Amino acid sequence: MTDLLALIVAKYNYWLYVILMMIGLYAMIAKNNLIKKLVGMNIFQTAIILFYISIGYKKNATLPIIENVHGTGGGHIYAIDYINPLPHVLMLTAIVVSVATFGVAMALAVRVYQRYKTLEEDELRMRLSEK
Amino acid sequence: MDNYPVLIVVAPLLAALLAGFAAWIEERLSYPIALLGLAVSTFAAFEVLMQVIFFGPIRYEMAGWPPPMGIEYRIDLLNAMVLLIVSGIAFLNLLASYESVNQEIGDRTGSFYSIYCLFVTGLLGVTATGDLFNLYVLIEITSLTSYAMVAMGDRDRGALASLNYVFIGVIGASFYLLGVGYLYIQTGSLNMTDVAIILQDYHGSSTVLTAFVLCMVGVWIKMAFFPLHAWLPNAYSYSPVVFLRVVAPLMTKVMIYVMIRLMITVFGFNYIFKTLNFADAVVILATVAIIFGGVMALAQKNLKKMLAYIIISEIGYMVGGVWMGNQLGMTGAILHILNDALMTFAVFLGVGNIIYQLKDVDFSNLGGLFGKMPWTMAGFVLAAFSIIGIPPTCGFFSKWYLIMGAFEKGAYHFAIALIISSLICAVLFFRVFEICFFPSSSQDNKQKDVHAPGKIEEAPVSMLIVSGFVSLSLIVVGLFSGTIVNMIILPFLT
Numbered sequence: 001m002t003d004l005l006a007l008i009v010a011k012y013n014y015w016l017y018v019i020l021m022m023i024g025l026y027a028m029i030a031k032n033n034l035i036k037k038l039v040g041m042n043i044f045q046t047a048i049i050l051f052y053i054s055i056g057y058k059k060n061a062t063l064p065i066i067e068n069v070h071g072t073g074g075g076h077i078y079a080i081d082y083i084n085p086l087p088h089v090l091m092l093t094a095i096v097v098s099v100a101t102f103g104v105a106m107a108l109a110v111r112v113y114q115r116y117k118t119l120e121e122d123e124l125r126m127r128l129s130e131k
Numbered sequence: 132m133d134n135y136p137v138l139i140v141v142a143p144l145l146a147a148l149l150a151g152f153a154a155w156i157e158e159r160l161s162y163p164i165a166l167l168g169l170a171v172s173t174f175a176a177f178e179v180l181m182q183v184i185f186f187g188p189i190r191y192e193m194a195g196w197p198p199p200m201g202i203e204y205r206i207d208l209l210n211a212m213v214l215l216i217v218s219g220i221a222f223l224n225l226l227a228s229y230e231s232v233n234q235e236i237g238d239r240t241g242s243f244y245s246i247y248c249l250f251v252t253g254l255l256g257v258t259a260t261g262d263l264f265n266l267y268v269l270i271e272i273t274s275l276t277s278y279a280m281v282a283m284g285d286r287d288r289g290a291l292a293s294l295n296y297v298f299i300g301v302i303g304a305s306f307y308l309l310g311v312g313y314l315y316i317q318t319g320s321l322n323m324t325d326v327a328i329i330l331q332d333y334h335g336s337s338t339v340l341t342a343f344v345l346c347m348v349g350v351w352i353k354m355a356f357f358p359l360h361a362w363l364p365n366a367y368s369y370s371p372v373v374f375l376r377v378v379a380p381l382m383t384k385v386m387i388y389v390m391i392r393l394m395i396t397v398f399g400f401n402y403i404f405k406t407l408n409f410a411d412a413v414v415i416l417a418t419v420a421i422i423f424g425g426v427m428a429l430a431q432k433n434l435k436k437m438l439a440y441i442i443i444s445e446i447g448y449m450v451g452g453v454w455m456g457n458q459l460g461m462t463g464a465i466l467h468i469l470n471d472a473l474m475t476f477a478v479f480l481g482v483g484n485i486i487y488q489l490k491d492v493d494f495s496n497l498g499g500l501f502g503k504m505p506w507t508m509a510g511f512v513l514a515a516f517s518i519i520g521i522p523p524t525c526g527f528f529s530k531w532y533l534i535m536g537a538f539e540k541g542a543y544h545f546a547i548a549l550i551i552s553s554l555i556c557a558v559l560f561f562r563v564f565e566i567c568f569f570p571s572s573s574q575d576n577k578q579k580d581v582h583a584p585g586k587i588e589e590a591p592v593s594m595l596i597v598s599g600f601v602s603l604s605l606i607v608v609g610l611f612s613g614t615i616v617n618m619i620i621l622p623f624l625t
Binding site: 090104 | 264267268271275278279282286287288289290291293294297298301302305308309312315316
């Protein structure tokens with residue numbers, strides 16, 4: 001039991017992202033309203049962004065901005081003193097992607113609403129089966 | 132010229148931008164711009180294929196940054212072939228679509244051509260890139276554009292079908308991204324060849340296993356592999372037919388390519404077939420996919436939906452062939468990428484011509500088409516023969532390799548499923564032929580009098596020429612499939 005607790009505490013960032021992801025997935029599967037599903041989708045994507053951000057982190061490390069490296073007195077630079085910037089940079093792109101997806105999905109939701117005057121899935125299904 | 136690899140991707144990207152801008156000035160300008168962009172891309176893809184065949188794989192460093200730091204385009208025989216398929220089909224489709232787009236999209240042709248080029252850019256980028264994260268971004272470009280395209284289709288159902296497609300598509304891409312994250316944790320690199328070298332020391336690692344499973348599930352969702360296929364039929368059958376003709380042959384095939392690339396280049400066959408042992412389970416899933424797709428296709432009353440289920444069945448062929456893990460199965464799967472792209476394209480060109488005249492393709496409206504649109508139907512019949520797998524059309528040869536592979540591996544259920552699926556396809560298409568051959572009964576005529584008073588004519592010449600060209604290429608590719616296997620696929624596999 002204590003082993004398990006230790007494991008959870010030591011890797012809490014992974015647990016957090018998994019929980020967030022499952023919340024998002026739950027909303028996408030179980031919610032009836034299309035906008036709630038969209039919010040779930042966004043939570044799902046954000047969980048993955050958090051995962052990437054957390055894997056770049058190191059204890060007792062600082063931002064990867066290297067002072068004086070081109071000038072005098074740079075001295076040696078140790079990678080261990082700096083957090084890994086690459087996952088963070090990747091996530092800039094992923095954020096752009098998720099914003100774009102969210103935008104497209106919102107536009108589609110507007111189209112659906114204009115056509116059917118509802119965003120509830122069960123009502124949509126009823127409208128579709130009427131025809 | 133050294134810059135052909137990047138030109139393949141950049142030309143349609145620029146065309147997308149310019150076509151969008153040109154539409155503000157004059158809507159008619161966007162079509163030639165898009166056509167020019169894709170023509171340049173096709174030409175570059177052809178040149179690259181020739182270079183790769185004669186001088187070996189090309190490594191192109193983006194902006195001169197050497198890998199593994201920079202993004203690299205790595206083109207070997209497999210991508211070179213897929214690149215030519217993608218750009219060629221996209222170009223031919225655009226050549227055939229001018230009238231269809233005007234009819235179907237109406238006042239938004241400028242944005243249509245722009246998104247179309249962007250979609251092709253995404254597919255080409257996915258195929259050319261040698262960087263795992265870059266692959267994710269390009270997959271998302273492809274998906275985003277296809278969401279927009281599906282929504283441009285059917286006025287009633289398009290937006291809703293597209294929204295459901297968004298939900299599933301996002302889950303698929305996110306799984307892939309997560310898999311790449313785990314790979315990055317283990318290897319600290321995103322370059323495919325670099326990752327592959329580092330991974331050799333970590334075959335027992337559970338992180339790598341997680342990464343592999345997540346990547347595969349992501350790609351399977353995107354390609355609509357059997358239990359994850361539910362989005363495909365609606366999304367495809369409500370999209371505009373001009374887009375359908377390019378998404379149906381290309382999107383799933385490019386995802387199959389991604390799967391092969393991940394399996395061969397990144398994780399390696401040793402890892403997948405020796406360390407892990409669930410290849411048999413995947414082959415069984417593929418078997419189920421083949422049968423399921425066929426049976427569902429039998430139940431459809433609309434030509435578009437029927438073909439959508441046939442696509443699901445064809446995906447089963449290729450996934451099964453790849454996961455067989457032997458050379459014959461792999462050869463069959465890669466050859467089937469080419470053949471299936473061509474024959475799906477050919478069959479949907481036929482469907483496009485019919486829709487151009489009839490507006491919809493419910494079976495009840497198809498009566499007497501052989502008399503009214505003989506050339507379209509000739510192309511359609513050839514494509515159908517190829518899907519059924521009648522020699523000398525190309526569909527036969529890849530099926531042959533797949534069945535041989537299944538026997539070598541001892542996966543008899545897969546071989547039987549392939550044969551049953553061919554029979555189902557035969558039933559499906561001959562039913563369509565029968566409906567199209569005889570004029571519709573009196574009851575249908577009454578209905579037809581309302582909107583189209585019995586005067587269906589042949590489709591425009593540009594559409595017919597492309598349709599004829601592609602259908603004939605099915606036979607040509609079939610006759611030369613030995614050459615293709617010897618020149619491209621076997622050198623790639625060994």
